Amino acid sequence: MSSFDLENLGVQRINPIVRFDLAFSLFCLEHRFASQVGLFSRAVSHSGDGHLYAAIALIAWVADSTIGSLFLACGLISFVIELPIYWVAKNSFRRRRPHDLSSRLTNFIEPSDKYSMPSGHTAAATIMAVLTCAFFPSLAVIAVVWASLIALSRILLGVHFFSDIVAGVMLGLASSFIAMAMVGV
Template identity: 65%
Template sequence: MRVMNPIARFDLAFSLFCLQHRFNHQVALMSRAVSHTGDGHLYVVIALVAYLMDADAGKVFVLCGLSAFLIELPIYWALKNSFKRRRPPELSSQLISFITPSDRYSLPSGHTAAGFLMATIISQFYPQLTPIAFGWAGLIGLSRILLGVHFITDVVIGVALGIGCAELAMNLVGV
């Protein structure tokens, strides 16, 4: 476990940097709005728009998205319940959370995984939207840190999980 100590110290230091400033409440308001876009409802809207724009490509887009989430969700839950990493405020009384998370554990960030999963699929089907899609996914990940519910390594692992599951799903679908 010695390897984890420097990572845990970095996580704590980064969270303190992100949460202990005089504008943290204003930042949290913006972060809450960004984080909300990663709750899942927007993914359905994106899939619907893709289907309505071009039914044939939209069907493949939806199939890739559903397949990716079918791969990602069990892995996400297995990781959460294996690592059982406590959330930032539970590990340091100096840290606060601006929202109540939907589950108990911190690693990985599910919002980040889902955001990067969608960004990866969007970028495959609509390459011109790549900067917007990945920028949006990155903001979702950052918002989770700024809301005090995740450490940076939770977000990094969420990024890897989301991209990896999307790539696997697209390969399985044949895209």
């Protein structure tokens, strides 16, 4: 358990999921290697900022225009589904980010928005991993490891709780499966 006292946050009788989230985040952020882990996590996290997704779709299309076109269509539909749900959820839950809980926690990056639930980076990386697994199964392991590292990096940077990541994965899975069903894949 972290040296940070959860009782100072007024969470004596709080939901077990929230309590786990707090303890896990503090464990991940209050160790002596946090700065080094933060540097690596920032690089991993930036790979999920969205710039890479367009490049992946272009490469997929160049590699095989038929499969690449389906990949692109499913990706676009997935994001059309995911983004409004993400925005409504963020602004409905209004959950503070882990680094907002203690001045002792380092803020390794400046998040693009104020709230943490769900993780948009995780949802987007999950969409890309699911679509890659569906359309390019030989790249499945790489896609899943990459998406998992992005999700973990968001916790290690202090911008998301574990349950934010779970919500992001669920949102990404649902969005991509709905999109693939709509396209008939």
